[in-house]
Amino acid sequence: MGTNATVAKPPKAAKFRGEVFINNDRCKGCGFCIEFCPPKVLVTSEKYNRHGYHPPALANETGCTGCDLCGLYCPDFAIYGIRVPIEGAVAQRA
Amino acid sequence: MGMTTAVNPVEPLLRSERMPHLWCPGCGIGTTVNCFARALERSKLPLDKVAVVSGIGCTGRVAGYINLDSFHTTHGRAIPFATGLKLANPDLTVAVYSGDGDLISIGGNHFIHAARRNVDIKVICVNNFIYGMTGGQVAPTTPLGAVATTAPYGSFERPFNLPFLAESSGAVYVARWTAYHVQHIAHSMTEALRKKGFSFIEILAPCPTLYQRRNKLGDGLDTMRYYKERSVIKNGASTRDLDLDFQGEITVGKFVDVERPTLQETMDRLYRQRLEDRYFGWRQP
Amino acid sequence: MNLVHADPKTVLTGAHFMDGNHAACEGAIAAGANFAAGYPITPSTEIVERFAARAPLVGATFLQMEDELASSIAILGAAWGGAKSFTVTSGPGFSLMMEHIGFAAMTETPSVFVDVQRGGPSTGLPTLPAQADMMQARWGSHGDYEIIALSPSSPQECFDVMIDAFNFAERYRNPVFVMMDESVGHMTEKVVIPSADRVLLVPRRYTCLPPSEYLPFKPSPDGIPEMARMGQGYHFHVTGLTHDASGYPAINAQTQQELLSRLVGKIRNDADKIARAEERQIEDARIVLVAYGITARVALRAVQLAREERIPAGLLRPIVVWPFPEKRIRELAGQAKAFIVVEMNQGQIVHEVERGVAGRARTVLVPHAGGAVHRPEAILEVIREVAQWA
Numbered sequence: 113m114g115t116n117a118t119v120a121k122p123p124k125a126a127k128f129r130g131e132v133f134i135n136n137d138r139c140k141g142c143g144f145c146i147e148f149c150p151p152k153v154l155v156t157s158e159k160y161n162r163h164g165y166h167p168p169a170l171a172n173e174t175g176c177t178g179c180d181l182c183g184l185y186c187p188d189f190a191i192y193g194i195r196v197p198i199e200g201a202v203a204q205r206a
Numbered sequence: 207m208g209m210t211t212a213v214n215p216v217e218p219l220l221r222s223e224r225m226p227h228l229w230c231p232g233c234g235i236g237t238t239v240n241c242f243a244r245a246l247e248r249s250k251l252p253l254d255k256v257a258v259v260s261g262i263g264c265t266g267r268v269a270g271y272i273n274l275d276s277f278h279t280t281h282g283r284a285i286p287f288a289t290g291l292k293l294a295n296p297d298l299t300v301a302v303y304s305g306d307g308d309l310i311s312i313g314g315n316h317f318i319h320a321a322r323r324n325v326d327i328k329v330i331c332v333n334n335f336i337y338g339m340t341g342g343q344v345a346p347t348t349p350l351g352a353v354a355t356t357a358p359y360g361s362f363e364r365p366f367n368l369p370f371l372a373e374s375s376g377a378v379y380v381a382r383w384t385a386y387h388v389q390h391i392a393h394s395m396t397e398a399l400r401k402k403g404f405s406f407i408e409i410l411a412p413c414p415t416l417y418q419r420r421n422k423l424g425d426g427l428d429t430m431r432y433y434k435e436r437s438v439i440k441n442g443a444s445t446r447d448l449d450l451d452f453q454g455e456i457t458v459g460k461f462v463d464v465e466r467p468t469l470q471e472t473m474d475r476l477y478r479q480r481l482e483d484r485y486f487g488w489r490q491p
Numbered sequence: 492m493n494l495v496h497a498d499p500k501t502v503l504t505g506a507h508f509m510d511g512n513h514a515a516c517e518g519a520i521a522a523g524a525n526f527a528a529g530y531p532i533t534p535s536t537e538i539v540e541r542f543a544a545r546a547p548l549v550g551a552t553f554l555q556m557e558d559e560l561a562s563s564i565a566i567l568g569a570a571w572g573g574a575k576s577f578t579v580t581s582g583p584g585f586s587l588m589m590e591h592i593g594f595a596a597m598t599e600t601p602s603v604f605v606d607v608q609r610g611g612p613s614t615g616l617p618t619l620p621a622q623a624d625m626m627q628a629r630w631g632s633h634g635d636y637e638i639i640a641l642s643p644s645s646p647q648e649c650f651d652v653m654i655d656a657f658n659f660a661e662r663y664r665n666p667v668f669v670m671m672d673e674s675v676g677h678m679t680e681k682v683v684i685p686s687a688d689r690v691l692l693v694p695r696r697y698t699c700l701p702p703s704e705y706l707p708f709k710p711s712p713d714g715i716p717e718m719a720r721m722g723q724g725y726h727f728h729v730t731g732l733t734h735d736a737s738g739y740p741a742i743n744a745q746t747q748q749e750l751l752s753r754l755v756g757k758i759r760n761d762a763d764k765i766a767r768a769e770e771r772q773i774e775d776a777r778i779v780l781v782a783y784g785i786t787a788r789v790a791l792r793a794v795q796l797a798r799e800e801r802i803p804a805g806l807l808r809p810i811v812v813w814p815f816p817e818k819r820i821r822e823l824a825g826q827a828k829a830f831i832v833v834e835m836n837q838g839q840i841v842h843e844v845e846r847g848v849a850g851r852a853r854t855v856l857v858p859h860a861g862g863a864v865h866r867p868e869a870i871l872e873v874i875r876e877v878a879q880w881a
Contacts, residue, residue: 131212133212133214135214137226138225138226140226140230140231140232141231142231142232142425142426142427143232143426143427144232144237144426144427144430147427147430147431148386148430163226165231180215181388183214183215183216183240184237184240184241184244184388184389184392185237185240185388186236186237186240187229187232187233187234187235187236187237187239187240187426188226188227188229188231188236189214189216189217189220189225189236189239189240191214192212192214192215192216194212221728221739224739254722254723254724254726255722257721257722259568269728269730270728270730270739270740273726274726275721275722275725275726275727276726276727276728276729277568277571277728277729277730278728278729278730278731278732278740279564279567279568279594279731280564280590280591280594280731282560283560283561283564283591286528286556286557286560286561286562286564286565286568287564287565287567287568288568289554289556289561289565289568290526290528290554290564290565290566290567290568290569290570290572290574290576291568291569291571291572291721292568292572293526293552293554293565293569293572294525294526294552294568294569294570294571294572294573294574294576295572295573295574295721295722297722298572298721298722315557315558315560315561316557316560316561319556319557319561473552477547481547481548484547484548485547485548486500486547486548486549486550486551487550488550488552
């Protein structure tokens with residue numbers, strides 16, 4: 113958990129970890145995902161995508177809960193989160 | 207990133223080859239599409255039997271991005287198109303996805319009549335208070351005093367209260383959310399998709415390029431923060447009390463969820479009653 | 492093209508005494524129309540009144556819409572839903588429908604629009620005839636497109652051309668017009684409705700391709716794309732924007748060029764196949780009257796009166812008015828000295844005749860402002876004048 117971990121705790125924290133996927137070139141840099149990420153694990157990256165926007169980046173590899181709120185907010189369909197069972201290999205959607 | 211095979215839940219619903227879409231950075235329309243994708247999944251409707259009909263405008267482009275049978279019709283006429291589509295093919299679930307100018311200004315007459323008839327369609331209205339596609343003109347939803355390109359000193363017209371309009375016209379399901387309320391939108395959309403009858407969901411969404419910028423309200427994110435701070439959830443509130451003021455408090459929630467026979471049910475029942483054996487029923491195409 | 496028979500359960504086979512409006516309705520039903528939307532407007536309303544009564548008996552749906560804007564697109568929604576659909580109106584309502592005529596042309600939606608013409612402009616003569624919407628039918632919506640329009644002269648023909656109209660609509664995936672007039676609409680005569688096996692219908696052109704191979708606006712060899720059935724997983728997109736074969740918007744000059752040339756080409760290239768006209772005493776005619784709809788009947792009487800005076804007059808009556816039978820006019824311009832165009836307007840189809848004649852004969856208009864049909868004697872006077880030099 114990162115420094116903002118008090119904002120939200122992953123349900124069933126023992127069984128799942130979150131994973132976030134970012135399609136950099138779809139991003140238009142609105143910042144919704146960063147603002148509304150409950151555990152605040154996303155930041156604006158320094159890099160530019162091919163359209164000149166700064167896509168988000170994961171600042172805290174272990175903090176993502178896989179809640180997929182970023183996926184619900186992103187107006188450009190550029191990011192989403194999933195929950196991955198910690199023991200198993202099968203991905204599961206939040 | 208791990209080697210998982212997961213996909214963005216919205217992806218199967220998108221015409222991916224058409225991405226990126228034409229909506230501006232910070233526009234809220236795409237956010238509502240995410241909610242629609244979740245709602246379709248939760249509703250468990252067979253996707254082949256879902257059709258999306260849009261009018262003209264920024265939200266009118268939704269039909270072109272959603273990978274279902276989809277129609278981008280004429281300005282204001284998505285609802286009567288959808289009415290014909292649904293009556294001709296009653297097995298379909300028909301969602302009308304369009305903007306406030308399209309549905310309520312040029313299409314206002316069709317809106318009230320479809321609600322009155324209780325046509326079994328689901329109307330999703332993304333309300334950004336402005337005509338986006340044409341460059342930020344005043345709309346029947348523009349708050350009093352807000353600036354638009356054709357109201358350069360501020361709008362001097364009283365805007366519509368859309369949930370009140372929908373309920374008084376006969377809608378059986380009425381909700382209002384903002385683009386901030388993504389979980390609520392997805393939930394309301396799911397309920398509307400499962401419900402029979404004229405369902406209406408208003409979603410307030412930022413138009414950073416035209417509405418927010420001209421009114422010095424910052425960008426899309428600033429608007430989303432405003433929605434978060436000034437929205438009050440009042441499920442079941444009287445739709446009479448849902449007027450929106452410029453940057454004022456926003457009442458959101460589900461306001462109406464009632465049962466009333468649909469147009470097709472009423473038609474069918476009446477024909478059966480009056481014509482008995484002579485009633486042919488509907489010839490499926 | 493494989494034709495199918497009409498459904499015997501819907502065809503009112505037999506001899507009837509009915510007016511043109513009712514006959515047009517029966518024609519639509521015989522043609523398999525199972526959806527109509529309309530808004531009341533004189534003098535067309537009897538068509539949808541009858542359809543409203545007949546619809547539940549024949550498996551069809553009628554909905555009276557809130558206005559003509561709604562009617563004219565509800566039928567297009569129904570068409571995509573799988574129905575054969577039509578709407579009915581008159582002058583002011585026809586004006587309101589124009590945008591959707593362009594939408595139907597652009598999206599290649601099979602659809603039939605009936606205009607029972609009355610005097611105009613504006614509210615004009617609601618209860619009295621005119622033929623002043625002929626150019627509006629051809630050109631009324633914005634942009635370039637082609638349509639097919641038929642003009643019946645009798646209640647019997649109102650029945651007959653409705654079947655043609657639906658067949659053209661399916662064959663060419665295009666809006667098709669039946670340009671009636673108040674006189675034909677309210678005239679009562681014998682109408683013989685054939686048995687269902689004598690009514691041959693063009694079925695909708697549905698694709699046999701699987702969704703993965705289907706492109707909704709990819710033309711078949713004859714230039715017309717096949718439709719996909721709704722709700723079968725084709726996930727097709729239809730837009731009034733300029734679009735390519737995929738159906739997606741493509742806002743550029745090249746796609747516009749390709750699309751427009753196909754849209755106008757599918758009708759123009761087949762103009763000779765679509766053309767239908769009745770010719771009376773044309774073989775030796777040096778004076779050719781051109782008239783359509785109710786006016787053709789009055790013009791025919793004038794031809795008969797002229798023949799009694801040994802004036803070699805004949806009548807060309809386009810039943811398909813659009814595309815205009817320009818080729819036939821060109822041919823006749825070789826034999827005739829004069830064309831007399833009789834129409835209940837201030838001069839519309841006369842321009843098409845002049846274009847076809849191209850200066851090789853004289854073209855004379857016998858206009859009428861509407862409200863009543865021409866008097867045959869008035870037409871005869873013009874024939875006599877023309878005969879002095881023709």
